[in-house]
Amino acid sequence: MLVHSCRSRENSLFHEELDELADQFPGLRTHRRFTGEQGRLDLSTSADIEALCPDWRRRAAYACGPAAFLDDAEALFDREADGGLRMERFSVDLAGGVAGAGGLVTFEGSDLEVEADGDVPLLEVAEEAGVDAPSGCRMGICHACLTPLRSGQVTDLRTGEVHGEPGDLVQTCVSAAAGPVGLSL
Incomplete structure (x- = not known):
C-alpha cells in the first residue's frame, strides 16, 4: 500500500510512474490524496490510516514528508503499533552559530552584498536577498x-565547526557566515 499526499493532481510527482508500478505489480495498491480537495491525512488518530489500510499495524511502514506530518506519524506508530515506522526527515537540527560569527556575504554572480547573522543558513540569506540559489534540501534532494x-569561511550549523577554503563546495542549507564570505551565486 502506497499513500501519496500532495496539494493537487497538478503538483503530484511521479503520477505516471506510480500508475505504471500499480499496473506492473497487481499486489500494489496506491492511494493519492490531494489535500486541496480532500484535506490532509489526519494522523492524530488511526481513523484515516485504518480506512486506507486496515492491517497497517502489522506492516512495515516508511514515511517521508514535512516535519509536522512525520511527528504525527511517529507518535501514532509509537502509540498504536510499537514503533515499526522508518522515516526519512528532510530537515536538520542546527546547533546554532558561533558567538560573534556572521558577516558580509558577497553573492558574486548576483553582484550583491548582504549582512548575515552567524546562525542563519546561507541558503536563507540568499533567498531573503532575492538571489537564485540552488536547493533541493526541503524536498529531500x-x-x-x-x-x-570564493572567499572566507563558514560555520557548519550542525556541529559548530568553522571551515572552508576558496573553491570548496559548501552546503548553504547548513552553513552560516563565519566572517566575510564570498559565494559564486
Whole structure:
C-alpha cells in the first residue's frame, strides 16, 4: 500500500510512474490524496490510516514528508503499533552559530552584498536577498545546494565547526557566515 499526499493532481510527482508500478505489480495498491480537495491525512488518530489500510499495524511502514506530518506519524506508530515506522526527515537540527560569527556575504554572480547573522543558513540569506540559489534540501534532494566558496569561511550549523577554503563546495542549507564570505551565486 502506497499513500501519496500532495496539494493537487497538478503538483503530484511521479503520477505516471506510480500508475505504471500499480499496473506492473497487481499486489500494489496506491492511494493519492490531494489535500486541496480532500484535506490532509489526519494522523492524530488511526481513523484515516485504518480506512486506507486496515492491517497497517502489522506492516512495515516508511514515511517521508514535512516535519509536522512525520511527528504525527511517529507518535501514532509509537502509540498504536510499537514503533515499526522508518522515516526519512528532510530537515536538520542546527546547533546554532558561533558567538560573534556572521558577516558580509558577497553573492558574486548576483553582484550583491548582504549582512548575515552567524546562525542563519546561507541558503536563507540568499533567498531573503532575492538571489537564485540552488536547493533541493526541503524536498529531500540533499547536496543540491552545494555552492563554491570564493572567499572566507563558514560555520557548519550542525556541529559548530568553522571551515572552508576558496573553491570548496559548501552546503548553504547548513552553513552560516563565519566572517566575510564570498559565494559564486
